[in-house]
Amino acid sequence: MRDSSVKRSLGADLTTMVKTSRVLLVGAGGIGCELLKNLVLTGFGEIHIVDLDTIDLSNLNRQFLFRHEHIKKSKALVAKEVAQKFRPDAKLEAYHDNIMDKQFSHAWFQSFTVVFNALDNLAARRHVNRMCLAAGVPLIESGTTGFNGQVQVIRKGETECYDCTPKEVPKTFAICTIRSTPSQPIHCIVWAKSWLLPELFGNSEDEAADIQNDENTDNATEIAELRKEAFDMRELREALGTDEGYRKVFQKVFGKDIERLRSMKDMWKTRQQPQLLDFDTLDQTLSSIDPAIATKDQEAWTIEENFAVFRDSFNRLSNRLKELRAEPTGDQPPILTFDKDDVDTLDFVAATANLRAIIFHIETKSKFDIKQMAGNIIPAIATTNAMTAGLCVLQSFKVLQQDMAHAKTVFLERSGARAINSESLNPPNPNCPVCSLLQVRVEADPDLATVNDLVEGVLQMELGYGKDISITHGSEEIYAGDGELDDNLEKKFSHFGIGQNSFLTVTDYSEEDARVDIEIIILEKSRPSPDDAMEVKDSKPAKLQEMIDIPLQAEPQTAAQRSSEPAASTNGETVTGKRKREGSSDLTNEHNSKRVASGFVPGVDSNGPIVLDDDDEGAILIDD
Numbered sequence: 001m002r003d004s005s006v007k008r009s010l011g012a013d014l015t016t017m018v019k020t021s022r023v024l025l026v027g028a029g030g031i032g033c034e035l036l037k038n039l040v041l042t043g044f045g046e047i048h049i050v051d052l053d054t055i056d057l058s059n060l061n062r063q064f065l066f067r068h069e070h071i072k073k074s075k076a077l078v079a080k081e082v083a084q085k086f087r088p089d090a091k092l093e094a095y096h097d098n099i100m101d102k103q104f105s106h107a108w109f110q111s112f113t114v115v116f117n118a119l120d121n122l123a124a125r126r127h128v129n130r131m132c133l134a135a136g137v138p139l140i141e142s143g144t145t146g147f148n149g150q151v152q153v154i155r156k157g158e159t160e161c162y163d164c165t166p167k168e169v170p171k172t173f174a175i176c177t178i179r180s181t182p183s184q185p186i187h188c189i190v191w192a193k194s195w196l197l198p199e200l201f202g203n204s205e206d207e208a209a210d211i212q213n214d215e216n217t218d219n220a221t222e223i224a225e226l227r228k229e230a231f232d233m234r235e236l237r238e239a240l241g242t243d244e245g246y247r248k249v250f251q252k253v254f255g256k257d258i259e260r261l262r263s264m265k266d267m268w269k270t271r272q273q274p275q276l277l278d279f280d281t282l283d284q285t286l287s288s289i290d291p292a293i294a295t296k297d298q299e300a301w302t303i304e305e306n307f308a309v310f311r312d313s314f315n316r317l318s319n320r321l322k323e324l325r326a327e328p329t330g331d332q333p334p335i336l337t338f339d340k341d342d343v344d345t346l347d348f349v350a351a352t353a354n355l356r357a358i359i360f361h362i363e364t365k366s367k368f369d370i371k372q373m374a375g376n377i378i379p380a381i382a383t384t385n386a387m388t389a390g391l392c393v394l395q396s397f398k399v400l401q402q403d404m405a406h407a408k409t410v411f412l413e414r415s416g417a418r419a420i421n422s423e424s425l426n427p428p429n430p431n432c433p434v435c436s437l438l439q440v441r442v443e444a445d446p447d448l449a450t451v452n453d454l455v456e457g458v459l460q461m462e463l464g465y466g467k468d469i470s471i472t473h474g475s476e477e478i479y480a481g482d483g484e485l486d487d488n489l490e491k492k493f494s495h496f497g498i499g500q501n502s503f504l505t506v507t508d509y510s511e512e513d514a515r516v517d518i519e520i521i522i523l524e525k526s527r528p529s530p531d532d533a534m535e536v537k538d539s540k541p542a543k544l545q546e547m548i549d550i551p552l553q554a555e556p557q558t559a560a561q562r563s564s565e566p567a568a569s570t571n572g573e574t575v576t577g578k579r580k581r582e583g584s585s586d587l588t589n590e591h592n593s594k595r596v597a598s599g600f601v602p603g604v605d606s607n608g609p610i611v612l613d614d615d616d617e618g619a620i621l622i623d624d
């Protein structure tokens with residue numbers, strides 16, 4: 001019955017196309033659950049589902065395939081199990097894994113008719129975009145934020161890819177704003193969530209190690225300061241779980257640290273100087289505070305109430321950590337991390353953020369508001385997800401029918417006259433740092449192949465490049481024609497983390513007969529069998545999968561011309577041009593950054609990083 005109604009709606013041809021297709025769904029969250037239901041009920045032949053996460057209580061209101069009893073279970077596996085019931089004969093395959101894992105190879109991507117992205121972060125979206133471009137598989141990309149949704153159809157060579165248009169850069173905060181001169185509630189919340197909580201209950205010793213390894217000597221005073229701070233914090237951590245713990249923490253972070261800031265007179269010439277809070281005065285008020293205050297999450301707490309919640313949540317977290325330490329599991333020391341649904345961490349962040357706000361004369365916020373801000377929540381709306389997932393399937397019909405002329409980028413908006421608007425697909429951006437490059441496939445054994453095998457063996461001998469080229473992997477330059485990186489020549493691919501599915505960019509700076517830039521994708525090469533002498537003899541650790549002619553550049557560009565180009569807008573993922581390596585401070589460039597905590601990119605990425613912009617000296621990347 002269901003089959004026949006689908007056939008009546010779609011027609012016999014499309015129904016057959018749907019039935020014989022093999023599709024990949026990446027992400028089984030808000031959009032993913034809706035999309036899986038649609039794909040199954042539409043009759044898609046074979047559906048593979050990948051999601052790295054487990055089900056959380058906060059998912060249940062909209063991720064309708066999941067129930068209370070599924071909490072902590074794999075999203076992909078449960079989604080498969082539940083959706084299977086809609087159509088027992090559907091062929092479903094689930095993977096509780098990260099789509100960026102090497103097991104999801106180029107060949108595996110190639111085996112799909114269409115890929116659907118239902119993800120929540122830029123890095124994974126970019127990865128799938130690149131893999132689909134490389135594999136020549138069409139991608140239906142989707143995302144929602146609140147009432148807004150978007151569906152984009154991507155097909156190599158025919159349409160824009162995900163990276164053809166710059167994406168909104170993650171929200172940035174100057175690190176000194178967070179550490180020294182907060183002026184808004186969010187600055188205090190980021191401080192409490194991303195600095196104080198991890199320092200006391202998280203992995204801060206590792207971070208102290210990072211600080212010591214920092215080679216940037218211009219920052220020596222700041223580094224000395226940070227080290228001293230790390231030392232002070234270690235002392236505080238030792239006081240966790242003692243009766244004195246909350247006093248020591250208070251007197252350091254709301255006492256000594258504030259006194260130090262107050263003594264920097266220049267800083268307060270144009271700003272109001274922070275005020276000191278008196279521990280003893282606040283401590284004496286504790287007995288008069290309603291113990292249920294922390295549950296009143298819509299109210300603005302008084303300073304005394306914030307102090308009481310601080311003490312109480314600090315003790316709760318200290319005790320939890322103590323218990324975890326008493327029964328260690330695994331080889332890593334136990335830690336506590338922020339989770340908006342973990343009431344102890346939320347109370348601690350709310351109370352300490354408010355105490356800091358009071359010190360800096362900033363308005364305080366209710367615990368409810370702080371939960372939204374700290375959890376970076378723009379409410380996810382089930383209806384928006386459902387509509388977006390429906391639009392994904394409608395667009396996939398155009399792709400299956402090879403009717404790209406009628407495929408559209410679709411927008412769901414509440415602001416305009418119409419809720420659903422669409423645009424014809426744009427052609428690829430000829431300057432796109434991802435899809436404009438000619439793609440070359442190289443088979444390599446990452447543990448045997450060296451940079452020299454690639455430079456000499458493949459690029460020079462087989463593809464005709466000269467000496468003056470540069471090779472980058474992500475944001476790292478691994479070879480430069482000026483000889484600066486010659487030490488790398490003998491290093492193996494694996495040394496740089498290059499392996500199956502890695503992408504390398506080759507840029508030619510030759511004054512004459514320069515060839516176009518290319519993107520190399522590394523494919524797995526099986527090791528020759530030691531029994532087969534011929535195979536061993538012929539086998540090179542890195543070789544072209546198939547011969548390809550690399551055209552010359554229309555107008556050769558000099559290195560100087562290249563490096564004056566604006567930075568590629570790929571958040572540091574692809575860096576072309578030498579100048580970039582030498583001088584730029586790409587805010588989201590993970591290489592120059594130290595990861596601290598979490599954040600959000602409005603409109604694009606509900607779980608992306610907040611970047612703490614450390615003036616000119618690189619950035620601190622905050623990540624979950």
Ligand SMILES: Nc1ncnc2c1ncn2[C@@H]1O[C@H](COP(=O)(O)OP(=O)(O)OP(=O)(O)O)[C@@H](O)[C@H]1O
Nearest residue numbers: 027028029030050051052053098099118119120124
């Ligand atoms: N690299 C990745 N590999 C596989 N799955 C991923 C990857 N990155 C994100 N995902 C999955 O994509 C899904 C996105 O769904 P959604 O935006 O609804 O997020 P959520 O985490 O379920 O909800 P929320 O963030 O709103 O609490 C999540 O289930 C997440 O686990």
Ligand SMILES: [Zn+2]
Nearest residue numbers: 161164432435
């Ligand atoms: Zn592109």
